Amino acid sequence: PPATVQLTVKERQVLEWVAIGKSAWEISRIQGCSEATVHFHTSNIRRKFGVTSLKAALVMAIRQGVILVE
Structure with a gap:
């Protein structure tokens, strides 16, 4: 399985x-x-997941357990 992406605290909060x-x-x-x-x-989140959309990064983050959604 691919390595889990490491996000900073701020990146995780934003996601x-x-x-x-x-x-x-x-x-x-x-x-x-x-806002910038x-x-x-x-932008850093998308780069770390290797995707071009934030939605794709969000799906990957949830699947990898990087963030938890209730």
Whole structure:
């Protein structure tokens, strides 16, 4: 099986907010950062999973147990 992707704390937090449908703007307000910072994290997340969409990264993260969704 492929190695589990290692996300930073902030990347994991952003992906958890994405999992419940929050937009980059909403996440920026929740996290107290700029929308550009959220986009920076989502870009890194996509790169780490080797995919071009955030939805694909989210599916992979859930399948690998990187994040838990209730």
